[in-house]
Amino acid sequence: MKVLVIGGGGREHALVWSLRKSPAVTEVIAAPGNGGIAQIARCIPVDVNNLHALIDIVAVENPALTVIGPEVPLALGIVDELQSRGHRVFGPARAAARLESSKAFAKDFMRRHDIPTAAYALCTSLDEVREQLPRFATPVVVKASGLAAGKGVVICDTHAEALSTAAEIFSGTLLGTADTEIVLEEFLTGEELSFFALCDGTHAIPIAAAQDHKRVGEGDTGPNTGGMGAYSTDSLASPELTRWIIDNVAQKVVDGMAQEGNPFRGILFIGLMMTPRGPMVLEFNTRFGDPETQAILLRLETDILDLFNASIDGTADRLQIKMLPGASACVIAASGGYPGKYQSGLPIEGLTAPTDPSVVVFHSGTALKDGHLLTAGGRVLTITAHADNLRNSLEKAYNQLQKISFENMQYRRDIGHRALRN
Structure with a gap:
């Protein structure tokens, strides 16, 4: 079968590499791909933010399966558009992808469905930021609500710094594009953990845990990046912790999205802080993370095509995902x-x-x-x-x-x- 992977980063290279190991896959295409992917798959130049161009590629190539790598096409509704045209595609629909594309939506969703997360306030103006800041001790976290490539989170030591950061987010100075809503959030302490779950609209099952390093500098210093490295071991999440995350976060997300009429299918990436009060959700991503995916897929023993099919077909509960030890x-x-x-x-x-x-x-x-x-x-x-x-x-x-x-x-x-x- 022919498989098309949308995207051109390290995550997509790892996805293409994994798909090429599947006995059922005869050809892998990447759009746009990169210099490394081009050595193992056919690449088609395209802007991944151009929804119409991506749809045209799928129409021409007619792959048996399309796998969406980056968050922007998901937020634009590529899954909805391809499914409406009869194509088989792995990833969440636009409404479900709001768990990542809108931090405001995600925080309110967690509150509605009793998923543990930090105290927060949503603000759409600087006046609201000024009004809400006294509720928060310092340091306080200021987040752009929309997509920001991992760079939209700033930890502020003072309220004045938080107000200035909010102004930069609203104006577009910080991220290059203006956001209309920000999240003020309680600062949590503890070890961070990234957890991947496979979801099929009804079930959530564990894949693996990882820990990444967001700051550019050694000792976790300097500005946030998209990620400077990651690692994955079985010891990161014990069987008991894994069960807790599935029961108290991942399955609640799947159940809650289904109740609200937006079934969640695809990868649920759960960013957690292991606080003295217990695990609390920092954020959701609705696709494979980068660079965690590179570390996790190197350990994946199960055919990755089985994961994609189980998610699309609603059979994730029948799948036993195996990871290499070590x-x-x-x-x-x-x-x-x-x-x-x-x-x-x-x-x-x-x-x-x-x-x-x-x-x-x-x-x-x-x-x-x-x-x-x-x-x-x-x-x-x-x-x-x-x-x-x-x-x-x-x-x-x-x-x-x-x-x-x-x-x-x-x-x-x-x-x-x-x-x-x-």
Whole structure:
């Protein structure tokens, strides 16, 4: 069967890589793909924010399955449009994707369905921010309600800083585009955890847990990014914690969305904070995360096509997802200046195929030009490895990274530091 993957980042490279291992898949296409994906699949240039262009590609290619990688096409309603035309597609419909595309919707949804989350206030003007801020101790979290590529969350040490941040979000200064609503949120302390669940509109089943590193600098310093690295081990979420997350969060989301007339099918990515008061939801994503997906798919033993089919067909409760034991980890090689301004089009050196099959280099932002690989994004490469434990998987990833270089390359040298310290 032919499968089309929408997107062009490290997550999509990992999805294409996983699909190519399925015996039932005869061809994988990516739109737009990237320099690494082009080496293992046919790529079709397209703007992933152009809904009509994406629909045209599906109409021409007529794949047996379309898999949506990024959040923007989901928020634009690509699943609704493709399903209405009779295409088989993996991902949530637009109304269900609001769990990610609107933090305001997600917070109110959690309140309605008794899902544990931080105290919050929704504001549509600076006057409302001024009115609500006294309710919150400092530090206070200010979030853009809409999509912000992982950069719309700011932890503010003072109310004055929170007000200034809110003004920058409303004006578009902070993110490049203005948002009409922000969320003020109680600051939570504890360990963060990313949890992936597969949903089919009725059931939610666990896939795996991961922990990512959002800050650009070592020691979790500097501005937020889309993610500088991640790791996945069975020990991140015990069987008891996994059961709690499914019962108290994932299944409640599926039940609540069904009750409200918007069945949720696809991947539910749950961002949790393990607080002294118990686990609390920070946010939802309604698709595979990046770079957590790269780490998790390296451990996935079950045919990924089985996950997609179970979600679409409503049979997730019959699926037993198996993961490799041990640990996987990934480290992002990023452009200098990221998450701010950075230069693209730089040649990448030393990018040879790893000799160890447990090490995979996924391309996040690369382009092929005249046979040469060039940088083409803030996050350029995701060096990923699996081993019997976290320390060994990180050693493999960093050893591979040492062979790679491009001008002003930056990466964190402390991925997994919390787990290794503990």
